Amino acid sequence: MTFLPYxxxxxxxxxxxxxxxxxxxxxxxxxxxxxxxxxxxxxAMLVLSLWSGLLxxxxxxxxAVNPSSTLFFLGILFSLVILLHFSIKISEFSVQIRLxxxxxxxxxxxxxxxxxxxxxxxxx
Amino acid sequence: MPAxxxxxxxRHSIETVRRDAPYAxxxxxxxxxxxYTARLAREASATVISLPVNLGxxxxxxxxxxxxxxMGYDAAVQxxxxxxHQPSELPVILGPVLDGTADVVIxxxxxxxxxxxxxxxxxxxxxxxxxxxxxxxGRRVTDTTCGFxxxxxxxIAAFASETGVDALDAVGLVIxxxxxxxxxxxxxxxHTRLTGKSSINLVRSVVYPFVALLSLIPVLLNRRLVxxxxxx
Numbered sequence: 001m002t003f004l005p006y007x008x009x010x011x012x013x014x015x016x017x018x019x020x021x022x023x024x025x026x027x028x029x030x031x032x033x034x035x036x037x038x039x040x041x042x043x044a045m046l047v048l049s050l051w052s053g054l055l056x057x058x059x060x061x062x063x064a065v066n067p068s069s070t071l072f073f074l075g076i077l078f079s080l081v082i083l084l085h086f087s088i089k090i091s092e093f094s095v096q097i098r099l100x101x102x103x104x105x106x107x108x109x110x111x112x113x114x115x116x117x118x119x120x121x122x123x124x
Numbered sequence: 125m126p127a128x129x130x131x132x133x134x135r136h137s138i139e140t141v142r143r144d145a146p147y148a149x150x151x152x153x154x155x156x157x158x159x160y161t162a163r164l165a166r167e168a169s170a171t172v173i174s175l176p177v178n179l180g181x182x183x184x185x186x187x188x189x190x191x192x193x194x195m196g197y198d199a200a201v202q203x204x205x206x207x208x209h210q211p212s213e214l215p216v217i218l219g220p221v222l223d224g225t226a227d228v229v230i231x232x233x234x235x236x237x238x239x240x241x242x243x244x245x246x247x248x249x250x251x252x253x254x255x256x257x258x259x260x261x262g263r264r265v266t267d268t269t270c271g272f273x274x275x276x277x278x279x280i281a282a283f284a285s286e287t288g289v290d291a292l293d294a295v296g297l298v299i300x301x302x303x304x305x306x307x308x309x310x311x312x313x314x315h316t317r318l319t320g321k322s323s324i325n326l327v328r329s330v331v332y333p334f335v336a337l338l339s340l341i342p343v344l345l346n347r348r349l350v351x352x353x354x355x356x
Contacts, residue, residue, distance in 0.1 A: 095287055098179055098183050098287075099287060100174065101175055101176055101177055101179055101183075102179070102183065102186065102190060103189040104175075104176050105173045105174055105175040105176065105187055106154070106173055106187065106190060106194075107190055108173075108174060109171065109172065109173045109174070109191075113171075
């Protein structure tokens with residue numbers, strides 16, 4: 001049985017991904033805070049691609065035949081971690097945005113009470 | 125009074141409250157309505173808090189709690205904007221709050237049979253949730269989702285400080301009940317809607333109890349969420 005030369009694919013992919021993430025941070029398209037989870041996951045994938053001993057140990061422990069499928073499995077696992085991370089962030093943002101919307105409504109009521117009423121205020 | 129696209133009922137609802145409870149300030153939380161709800165409410169000389177986007181009824185009510193706490197009200201009453209409730213019954217639900225014997229008074233549709241018919245799709249979940257709530261707070265509650273309620277100053281502060289709670293009406297009861305707030309139910313008359321459709325559709329009414337049950341998990345597992353009632 002011949003194994004795919006997974007390192008030849010996985011290592012460049014990880015390196016390119018790290019470069020893309022760093023570039024996004026440099027252009028301020030990605031905030032440092034949110035790049036950390038990406039960098040961590042990509043770095044872990046890189047380590048696994050280079051350190052075949054560790055990958056093989058994991059492969060044996062999960063009963064997989066092929067190191068590249070082990071890498072795929074871990075990749076899916078990492079994707080789930082990132083998705084969960086996003087869900088947590090979305091929940092945080094949702095609470096924050098809702099509080100802000102309420103605050104805007106409360107402030108608008110205060111402002112409009114004091115200000116003269118515009119003539120064509122349909123919905124305030 | 126939370127309101128979402130209630131232009132056909134809002135004026136009537138405000139006027140009924142004004143007539144039956146002239147001592148009360150009427151505050152309408154317009155939950156991002158796309159019709160003339162806010163304008164009509166203002167013309168009926170209610171205080172209108174217009175939310176810039178539709179947040180859903182629980183957040184609309186939460187906004188009202190924040191407002192009530194900031195304005196320092198001694199008591200607040202939640203009334204639906206669709207004219208389903210009888211503001212003439214206001215003294216009944218407000219009484220226990222004002223004389224200091226309860227923190228939350230619920231005008232229950234089910235404590236006495238007064239002709240309110242619950243759609244079958246909602247009944248199962250509601251009974252289930254009412255029983256769970258009753259067990260958790262150690263007090264019989266028959267109507268956890270009723271929109272006709274009175275709150276004391278302490279209850280207003282407690283509800284206002286709860287953020288990020290789904291299904292605030294039912295889950296909030298459990299939070300407050302377990303924190304030592306006194307919850308009381310009195311029978312209330314609830315009419316069917318004047319006009320328009322309820323914001324609760326079939327899917328939501330079936331899913332809702334499960335959302336509420338799930339929302340209970342953090343309440344039960346996380347002690348920090350439940351602050352005890354301040355002792356006088």
